[in-house]
Amino acid sequence: MWGRIGRLAWWLAALGVSFSSRAAAEPLRLRADAVSEVRAPTGLVILQGQDKKYPWLDAEALVWAGARTDPTADVLVLTLKLRAPRGWGDLRLGRFVFSTGAIRPLALDGVAATARAPWGLSGEVFAGVPVVPRFAISTHDQAAGGRLAQRIASRATVGVSYTEQRARGVLSERELGADLALVPAPLLDIAARGAYDLVSPGIVDGNISGATRFGHFRVELFGTHRSPSRLLPATSLFSVLGDFPSQVLGGAVRWEAAPRLDVMLTGGGQDIGGELGGYATLRGTLRLDEDGLGRVGLEVRRQDVPLSQWSGVRATVSEPLGDHWRVSSELEVAAADASSDRGAAWPWGLVALGWRSRKGWEASAALEAGSTPRYRFEMNGLLRVSRTLEVP
Amino acid sequence: MNRHPSLVLVISLLLGACAGVLGIRPTPSHPFEHRAHVLKGVGCLSCHAGVPSAGDSDGMHFPVTADCVRCHTTPHDARTCENCHGEAHVRGGAELARRHLKFEHRTHMPAAQGDCVRCHVEVGVERPEALRPKMAICFGCHQHEDQWRTRDCDGCHVDLAAEDTLPTSHLVHDGDWGREHGVRAASARDLCASCHSERYCAGCHGVGVVPALPSRLTFDDVRLSGLHRAGFRSRHALEARGQPGLCTTCHSERSCMDCHATLGVAAGSANQSPHPPGWLTTSRGGGQHGTQARLDPMSCASCHGGAGEKLCVDCHRVGGPGGNPHGRGFSSTKDKLTDVPCRLCHGIP
Numbered sequence: 001m002w003g004r005i006g007r008l009a010w011w012l013a014a015l016g017v018s019f020s021s022r023a024a025a026e027p028l029r030l031r032a033d034a035v036s037e038v039r040a041p042t043g044l045v046i047l048q049g050q051d052k053k054y055p056w057l058d059a060e061a062l063v064w065a066g067a068r069t070d071p072t073a074d075v076l077v078l079t080l081k082l083r084a085p086r087g088w089g090d091l092r093l094g095r096f097v098f099s100t101g102a103i104r105p106l107a108l109d110g111v112a113a114t115a116r117a118p119w120g121l122s123g124e125v126f127a128g129v130p131v132v133p134r135f136a137i138s139t140h141d142q143a144a145g146g147r148l149a150q151r152i153a154s155r156a157t158v159g160v161s162y163t164e165q166r167a168r169g170v171l172s173e174r175e176l177g178a179d180l181a182l183v184p185a186p187l188l189d190i191a192a193r194g195a196y197d198l199v200s201p202g203i204v205d206g207n208i209s210g211a212t213r214f215g216h217f218r219v220e221l222f223g224t225h226r227s228p229s230r231l232l233p234a235t236s237l238f239s240v241l242g243d244f245p246s247q248v249l250g251g252a253v254r255w256e257a258a259p260r261l262d263v264m265l266t267g268g269g270q271d272i273g274g275e276l277g278g279y280a281t282l283r284g285t286l287r288l289d290e291d292g293l294g295r296v297g298l299e300v301r302r303q304d305v306p307l308s309q310w311s312g313v314r315a316t317v318s319e320p321l322g323d324h325w326r327v328s329s330e331l332e333v334a335a336a337d338a339s340s341d342r343g344a345a346w347p348w349g350l351v352a353l354g355w356r357s358r359k360g361w362e363a364s365a366a367l368e369a370g371s372t373p374r375y376r377f378e379m380n381g382l383l384r385v386s387r388t389l390e391v392p
Numbered sequence: 393m394n395r396h397p398s399l400v401l402v403i404s405l406l407l408g409a410c411a412g413v414l415g416i417r418p419t420p421s422h423p424f425e426h427r428a429h430v431l432k433g434v435g436c437l438s439c440h441a442g443v444p445s446a447g448d449s450d451g452m453h454f455p456v457t458a459d460c461v462r463c464h465t466t467p468h469d470a471r472t473c474e475n476c477h478g479e480a481h482v483r484g485g486a487e488l489a490r491r492h493l494k495f496e497h498r499t500h501m502p503a504a505q506g507d508c509v510r511c512h513v514e515v516g517v518e519r520p521e522a523l524r525p526k527m528a529i530c531f532g533c534h535q536h537e538d539q540w541r542t543r544d545c546d547g548c549h550v551d552l553a554a555e556d557t558l559p560t561s562h563l564v565h566d567g568d569w570g571r572e573h574g575v576r577a578a579s580a581r582d583l584c585a586s587c588h589s590e591r592y593c594a595g596c597h598g599v600g601v602v603p604a605l606p607s608r609l610t611f612d613d614v615r616l617s618g619l620h621r622a623g624f625r626s627r628h629a630l631e632a633r634g635q636p637g638l639c640t641t642c643h644s645e646r647s648c649m650d651c652h653a654t655l656g657v658a659a660g661s662a663n664q665s666p667h668p669p670g671w672l673t674t675s676r677g678g679g680q681h682g683t684q685a686r687l688d689p690m691s692c693a694s695c696h697g698g699a700g701e702k703l704c705v706d707c708h709r710v711g712g713p714g715g716n717p718h719g720r721g722f723s724s725t726k727d728k729l730t731d732v733p734c735r736l737c738h739g740i741p
Contacts, residue, residue, distance in 0.1 A: 101578055104641050222572070
């Protein structure tokens with residue numbers, strides 16, 4: 001208990017130091033949200049802020065505290081960023097999310113540095129301890145890695161990355177990655193990334209996407225490859241089950257059907273460990289005014305793979321009432337093909353009323369109700385009060 | 393058709409209504425005709441007085457009714473002119489520029505030699521979308537290649553992340569962006585970071601963020617995009633099984649159990665297995681559990697990970713009744729006698 005309080009005090013002290021000096025030119029921005037749910041006695045206060053005392057220094061934090069059964073708190077972000085003049089490099093210290101190239105997002109307590117050369121070469125390195133929620137610390141967990149990238153004219157960027165993680169001192173991940181961004185023609189862009197497992201040799205995951213625009217259309221073709229056993233840490237017993245990859249080959253078409261109506265169709269064929277299937281989503285958004293402040297949306301989904309066969313439909317509507325108020329509603333029904341003890345269809349709905357002042361105050365209240373795998377009928381009330389402050 | 397005039401009338405009315413709703417028929421407004429005034433030889437400064445000496449923190453120099461009636465001595469309406477002729481989105485764009493950009497007209501006027509249209513090119517368009525110059529216009533004179541390459545935007549932008557505006561000329565976020573953003577961001581982390589703060593990424597990718605998920609906080613801002621929206625709690629098992637490995641790209645294998653424990657929701661009780669009949673049998677193949685585990689090992693690891701691995705080891709250890717669990721394509725650089733997890737089955741008991 002005292003250890004947790006001590007760690008919380010340390011984080012708060014660090015937060016205080018980060019914001020102790022206010023900016024001369026840039027404002028200090030603070031935001032506080034208080035959220036409460038009726039279903040469970042949950043309170044949540046989120047404080048976030050950003051400050052730029054000097055052009056070469058950024059400070060940023062996002063902490064939350066709440067109570068459901070026991071009071072608890074956590075720090076999601078607490079970062080100091082030091083920047084070299086003219087952007088030739090930067091250094092991040094503290095708690096942050098690191099992701100670049102083929103390195104998947106990693107919440108880290110540590111340090112990350114970036115250096116950029118004038119001829120388009122850039123290097124990024126990071127080292128630290130993977131974050132454990134609720135102020136817990138696992139001192140024998142470590143993560144380190146980096147990425148080297150080269151920009152080729154303004155048409156392409158290629159990068160290679162390496163990452164290594166240890167859990168309780170034991171090697172849990174060692175990957176080599178590569179990434180590519182390519183613009184072969186003005187309206188065509190291609191991006192790809194992939195990671196190769198060096199512990200259990202084979203491709204961990206890979207993504208490729210190519211998109212083009214013409215007229216009122218944007219067409220994207222994409223492919224993904226994931227090896228679920230290799231995505232688990234190599235210290236897990238379930239990482240030894242072999243290579244049964246999940247693969248998707250699909251496309252997405254976005255059509256500006258009318259000045260205020262966008263339609264998007266996404267779908268793909270799936271191969272999950274040799275079993276074939278597919279999915280499709282059709283989504284339409286209609287803006288109710290020129291600025292898109294009011295919106296109506298409709299989405300229809302279908303997934304049909306051996307492990308998951310279900311359909312869903314969702315509708316949203318949001319409309320401002322004057323300058324300060326907004327009313328919103330969202331309805332969804334998801335239905336599984338096969339009934340089980342979790343039920344077969346789960347309707348869900350929400351009605352919300354929001355208010356926003358010109359002075360940075362916001363308040364929202366909502367009522368949500370639905371059927372879940374746990375309860376045949378469930379109702380919940382949500383309340384949020386937020387305040388945004390800018391201190392010049 | 394002539395026999396059904398009422399039907400024709402109804403269809404026409406419906407089409408007319410749809411055209412309005414879909415934005416095909418322009419809304420009846422009377423935007424200020426910049427082009428007509430320029431063609432008549434009215435100088436910009438006749439209405440926008442004070443611009444040549446305007447600094448970064450000066451007013452907006454929008455003309456008011458008094459400026460209009462100097463020429464239009466008999467206005468057609470007694471109300472203020474900007475009530476109808478000042479379009480909200482045009483003024484809004486200019487106000488955003490004042491707030492978010494470091495810019496002084498007074499330092500630009502000499503270089504432009506008083507030619508406002510050199511930057512405000514949309515003045516010459518019949519119905520301009522915005523009169524604020526696009527960034528490409530700035531780049532026409534200012535060679536910012538170094539700053540662009542190193543994402544050093546602070547020279548002109550007060551705080552890019554705080555602008556909260558979607559890019560419209562480059563990196564347009566218009567596809568199935570929730571799925572696509574990862575691969576698009578892979579080679580351009582610093583480009584993303586020029587607008588998105590650490591907090592923005594941590595909102596979804598931070599560890600243990602369930603109470604602070606953006607979708608949970610902004611429940612009044614309903615939208616179709618986003619992974620964890622609406623009745624996600626009910627359908628998350630179906631979605632996870634439909635995309636094996638997707639959850640693991642952000643969540644650890646312990647996330648499922650941690651969340652279920654926090655909410656007091658168990659997959660099964662002590663007396664009831666959550667698995668279907670035929671899950672584990674003594675026949676050859678052992679039932680469905682082996683196949684299902686290979687397709688979606690995270691589901692197994694979420695409950696049976698850590699100390700729970702003993703359940704698997706008891707059967708699948710070397711010489712055990714469960715046989716060899718390694719599927720096709722398995723190989724490892726680990727030492728099977730000493731390294732974790734190999735030694736659990738291969739090591740000396």
